[in-house]
Amino acid sequence: MMALRRVGAASAALALAGALAGTPASAQALPQPGAESCGGCHSTHGGAGAPMPSLHGLKAADITAAMLDYRSDRRQPTIMNRIAKGFSEDEIKAISNWLERQP
Amino acid sequence: MSRITRRAMVSGLAGAALLAKAGRAQAAARIVVIGGGYGGATCARALKRLGLDVTLVEPSATYVSCPFSNAVIAGLRGIEGQEFTYDALKREGVRIAPLSAVGVDGQARIATLSDGTKLSYDRLVMAPGIDLRFDALPGYDAEAASIMPHAWKAGSQTVLLRDQLRAMPDGGVFVMAAPANPYRCPPGPYERASLIAHYFKTEKPRSKIIILDAKDAFSKQRLFQAAWAQLYPGMIEWVPLSSGGKVTAVDPKAMTLTTDFQTFKASVANVIPPQRAGTIAQAAGVADRTGWCPINPSTFESTLVPNVHVIGDAAIMGAIPRSAFAANGQGKACASVIAGLLAHEDASAPRLINTCYSLVAPDYGISIAGVYRPGTPSFVEIEGSGGTSPLDAPAETRRTEAGYAEGWFRTITTDVFG
Ligand SMILES: Cc1cc2nc3c(=O)[nH]c(=O)nc-3n(C[C@H](O)[C@H](O)[C@H](O)COP(=O)(O)OP(=O)(O)OC[C@H]3O[C@@H](n4cnc5c(N)ncnc54)[C@H](O)[C@@H]3O)c2cc1C
Numbered sequence: 001m002m003a004l005r006r007v008g009a010a011s012a013a014l015a016l017a018g019a020l021a022g023t024p025a026s027a028q029a030l031p032q033p034g035a036e037s038c039g040g041c042h043s044t045h046g047g048a049g050a051p052m053p054s055l056h057g058l059k060a061a062d063i064t065a066a067m068l069d070y071r072s073d074r075r076q077p078t079i080m081n082r083i084a085k086g087f088s089e090d091e092i093k094a095i096s097n098w099l100e101r102q103p
Numbered sequence: 104m105s106r107i108t109r110r111a112m113v114s115g116l117a118g119a120a121l122l123a124k125a126g127r128a129q130a131a132a133r134i135v136v137i138g139g140g141y142g143g144a145t146c147a148r149a150l151k152r153l154g155l156d157v158t159l160v161e162p163s164a165t166y167v168s169c170p171f172s173n174a175v176i177a178g179l180r181g182i183e184g185q186e187f188t189y190d191a192l193k194r195e196g197v198r199i200a201p202l203s204a205v206g207v208d209g210q211a212r213i214a215t216l217s218d219g220t221k222l223s224y225d226r227l228v229m230a231p232g233i234d235l236r237f238d239a240l241p242g243y244d245a246e247a248a249s250i251m252p253h254a255w256k257a258g259s260q261t262v263l264l265r266d267q268l269r270a271m272p273d274g275g276v277f278v279m280a281a282p283a284n285p286y287r288c289p290p291g292p293y294e295r296a297s298l299i300a301h302y303f304k305t306e307k308p309r310s311k312i313i314i315l316d317a318k319d320a321f322s323k324q325r326l327f328q329a330a331w332a333q334l335y336p337g338m339i340e341w342v343p344l345s346s347g348g349k350v351t352a353v354d355p356k357a358m359t360l361t362t363d364f365q366t367f368k369a370s371v372a373n374v375i376p377p378q379r380a381g382t383i384a385q386a387a388g389v390a391d392r393t394g395w396c397p398i399n400p401s402t403f404e405s406t407l408v409p410n411v412h413v414i415g416d417a418a419i420m421g422a423i424p425r426s427a428f429a430a431n432g433q434g435k436a437c438a439s440v441i442a443g444l445l446a447h448e449d450a451s452a453p454r455l456i457n458t459c460y461s462l463v464a465p466d467y468g469i470s471i472a473g474v475y476r477p478g479t480p481s482f483v484e485i486e487g488s489g490g491t492s493p494l495d496a497p498a499e500t501r502r503t504e505a506g507y508a509e510g511w512f513r514t515i516t517t518d519v520f521g
Contacts, residue, residue, distance in 0.1 A: 034454035036435040051506045086474020086488030
């Protein structure tokens with residue numbers, strides 16, 4: 001509840017932060033470490049994604065499932081199996097949740 | 104409510120609260136970013152999106168990308184495809200100072216620009232990339248580079264090397280001097296040699312390539328060498344340090360490169376000299392005796408000058424190679440760290456990824472990847488992660504990775520400049 005009240009009190013300051021206008025506050029959370037690197041190859045804000053799939057609009061559960069499959073080499077190896085092995089299951093879930101929240 | 108959803112909500116709210124505090128501090132907080140390359144432009148944009156006041160200092164109206172410039176040299180694409188502007192950053196509210204920074208006073212927290220303008224800052228992000236050392240190789244200075252291009256900063260140097268190769272008669276010898284570690288883009292020289300071999304094979308099949316190397320091993324070496332044997336048999340000769348590969352002097356007039364053992368005469372010479380952090384990093388006092396900038400890997404803050412964060416090629420990042428991919432990730436992570444610091448809260452330790460594709464031929468790509476966390480004193484690779492493309496892969500895999508390489512370039516340049 002603490003966190004909730006803090007947000008309420010600071011909502012004016014939140015609105016001040018220009019880019020935040022009109023987007024849900026939770027989408028503006030500081031990203032889970034590592035999550036932003038996905039955007040180096042994958043579109044994360046819509047737009048074309050070929051040949052790497054866009055992550056925009058994907059469900060967190062689907063991203064997590066794919067990453068866990070890469071991590072255990074269950075999925076056709078690409079560069080992703082080498083990257084997925086750098087993250088724990090919890091980290092993968094947190095990254096997936098952050099990606100799902102991106103506008 | 105499931106455990107995961109609940110946790111996501113809680114962390115989302117905590118993040119919002121953190122940013123709200125950063126928002127309050129914002130009235131006073133001014134961020135200056137020096138250098139609008141893959142590191143600095145990314146960071147400026149990310150800071151702005153976090154609601155902070157950002158000035159990006161960058162003298163060039165057009166950024167010319169090194170990634171994919173080897174394809175320009177080999178005649179596979181035009182230089183226009185390498186050029187990007189800052190229009191999108193301006194539209195998002197990033198203030199651009201179209202000048203060079205000439206000094207930084209870390210005590211007073213003031214950056215001075217080439218016209219004398221002084222910008223005071225609360226946090227400064229230093230991202231000037233590299234400068235070439237024109238004092239390190241006898242015979243190789245700025246003037247020599249107009250005859251023996253380095254093409255290690257993209258633009259007129261890239262075009263010069265391309266045009267020299269175009270003008271070279273069939274049967275000529277292309278000689279490259281490759282530097283010792285560390286330098287910008289570890290696989291870059293070998294990608295360049297590969298694509299020039301592709302050009303020779305297509306247009307000038309009697310020509311030869313000699314790589315004189317100041318080291319005994321290089322990035323993706325086995326993959327490159329296997330591909331050379333398959334695609335360009337007998338065309339590329341790699342001379343490692345232990346076989347006398349280190350170039351100790353060059354003579355642009357005679358078009359010769361000299362090692363401890365031999366003098367090589369070149370039809371076209373590409374000298375990639377030793378490098379250091381961009382000159383402004385030395386002026387600001389954030390570079391150490393190595394010429395590069397030591398940082399605290401958890402915050403990217405200089406260990407030499409407080410309130411200055413160094414990202415991209417200029418910084419010492421431990422196991423992370425100097426790449427555009429890495430600089431982009433550092434730019435975003437550094438923006439998060441700064442927002443956290445302004446809110447007087449610790450952001451989580453950064454986790455960085457690197458992915459570098461190299462083209463050995465237009466339809467033959469190979470890659471190296473890694474995942475990194477802060478260690479002591481610098482970033483370390485996470486055990487079990489990363490590695491290169493498989494050595495024994497079918498042509499289909501190489502074709503797929505060549506497609507990924509182009510996809511990566513489109514996505515990252517849109518992310519940074521689009
Ligand atoms: C041939 C070649 C191929 C490459 N291929 C790849 C690849 O395929 N993938 C990959 O990930 N990486 C690649 N790289 C590496 C990549 O180019 C660099 O790692 C990347 O550019 C580093 O970004 P940066 O922001 O640190 O520096 P830069 O991109 O060099 O940007 C620095 C900016 O700072 C500005 N600046 C400098 N001094 C000042 C000053 N005093 N005041 C204001 N502004 C200043 C400059 O004008 C420049 O715009 C390649 C490099 C080369 C040479």
